[in-house]
Amino acid sequence: MRDYFLTAFIFGLLPLVFKRPWLGVLLWTWIGMMNPHRLTWGFAFSMPFAAIVGAVTLLALLLSKEPKHYPVTPVTVTLILLVLWMNVSYVFAINPTSYPFAQWDKVMKIQLFVVVTMIVMNAAERIRWLVWVATMSIAFFGIKGGIFTLTSGGGSMVLGPEGSFIDGNTEIATAIAVVMPMMRFLQMQSASRLVRWGLGLGMALCAVAILGSYSRGGLMAVAAMGAFLWIKSRKRVAIGIGMMLLVPLLFGVMPDKWFDKMNTISSYEQDGSAMGRINAWHFAFNLAKDRPLTGGGFGAFTDETFAVWAPNPTDVHDAHSIWFLILGEHGFVGLTLFILLWLQAWRLAGSIIKSCKGRPDLRWLADLAAMIQVSFIAYWVGGSFLSLAYWDMPYLLLSVLVLSKVHIDRQLGQSPSAALPARAGFGALRENPSCQGEHA
Numbered sequence: 001m002r003d004y005f006l007t008a009f010i011f012g013l014l015p016l017v018f019k020r021p022w023l024g025v026l027l028w029t030w031i032g033m034m035n036p037h038r039l040t041w042g043f044a045f046s047m048p049f050a051a052i053v054g055a056v057t058l059l060a061l062l063l064s065k066e067p068k069h070y071p072v073t074p075v076t077v078t079l080i081l082l083v084l085w086m087n088v089s090y091v092f093a094i095n096p097t098s099y100p101f102a103q104w105d106k107v108m109k110i111q112l113f114v115v116v117t118m119i120v121m122n123a124a125e126r127i128r129w130l131v132w133v134a135t136m137s138i139a140f141f142g143i144k145g146g147i148f149t150l151t152s153g154g155g156s157m158v159l160g161p162e163g164s165f166i167d168g169n170t171e172i173a174t175a176i177a178v179v180m181p182m183m184r185f186l187q188m189q190s191a192s193r194l195v196r197w198g199l200g201l202g203m204a205l206c207a208v209a210i211l212g213s214y215s216r217g218g219l220m221a222v223a224a225m226g227a228f229l230w231i232k233s234r235k236r237v238a239i240g241i242g243m244m245l246l247v248p249l250l251f252g253v254m255p256d257k258w259f260d261k262m263n264t265i266s267s268y269e270q271d272g273s274a275m276g277r278i279n280a281w282h283f284a285f286n287l288a289k290d291r292p293l294t295g296g297g298f299g300a301f302t303d304e305t306f307a308v309w310a311p312n313p314t315d316v317h318d319a320h321s322i323w324f325l326i327l328g329e330h331g332f333v334g335l336t337l338f339i340l341l342w343l344q345a346w347r348l349a350g351s352i353i354k355s356c357k358g359r360p361d362l363r364w365l366a367d368l369a370a371m372i373q374v375s376f377i378a379y380w381v382g383g384s385f386l387s388l389a390y391w392d393m394p395y396l397l398l399s400v401l402v403l404s405k406v407h408i409d410r411q412l413g414q415s416p417s418a419a420l421p422a423r424a425g426f427g428a429l430r431e432n433p434s435c436q437g438e439h440a
Helices: 002-020 023-034 049-063 073-090 099-120 124-151 169-189 193-212 215-233 234-254 256-270 273-290 303-309 322-355 360-383 393-412
Strands: none
Touching: 002 023, 002 049, 023 049, 023 099, 023 124, 023 393, 049 099, 049 360, 073 099, 073 322, 073 393, 099 393, 124 393, 169 193, 169 215, 169 360, 193 234, 215 234, 215 256, 215 303, 215 360, 234 273, 234 303, 234 322, 273 322, 322 360, 322 393, 360 393
């Protein structure tokens, strides 16, 4: 039944996508982030919904009369250079199997839609809807996982949708930590008290789900995210008190075996999983030393390559780090571009916050940029222990920052009263000065 309902729903929206390409971006984002087809059990499980929606969206965009401008900024230029370098390293990949092509194909499709997103989602209302869709697509698993953890007494592990970027326990924990600041942004901006309370409860359940993942990397990600959320907050006392009250309650629902697992953080030398990660990191560095420009290309972490470059050639692992994955697969050039991209994104968020000072009509964009910075912290910390270098969400948040800056540049030529109040669904995000949301 789920298969038929999901298929009918997606195909039923395609005529609207053909008329409005920006709806196609939202639909593609939902499918890519949430992977709803992975929640079915029949023919829809392997249906290429994203490819179908993507093809219709691209065709609609080509036929659309809307202006099509790709923002040229240091961030977008660096992103293009990084993607181009991934293509160079793909040409020189050392893995002779078909996996490099499959991975290259997946990554290029994601980056193509990052570009499409920056071209199409060029209005305040569209930015709001994009944030809602992307955030709740991941928050769904956090809320569901939190309920599961509470009802099971923390005895079972929370996992992500099968076959997705975030199917593992550490992956889903980091993904939830990344979207929690975005849930906070939506809560701040919502005009509905019911929605604000609902998002607050959702964030609490997301925190429970992260603990229920039994992921040490996820725990570190949410801890770093929580600390930075407090630092970025203008209501530090209230949020600090809330965290101090919530943390003991969260730990109180977890069984003894959870604490035993977390205690292994301080004794990583005795943990096979941790030592496997370190072996993979040494492998990536050794490979990059021998191939400093292009690295090993997509799919470089194999039995054959570990036999040559790993300290322990029999302990074969994935990169388990966004930084070492890029280093191993794209060399020092790729890693430099990757780090530069996120540094520029951080700087862009800071410039957005600064630009919005004295403009109450743009304060929602300052709050958005601040929360994206907190999300980046969660991604960088959690991503240091898993291979999420190509995951959609961080690049989508980067796109939101670029779109926000474009919107700000347009609005700065107007007086604050010239900005039209706009209402989005799910509790009406606030833009007009007369009904601003609370601060972070």
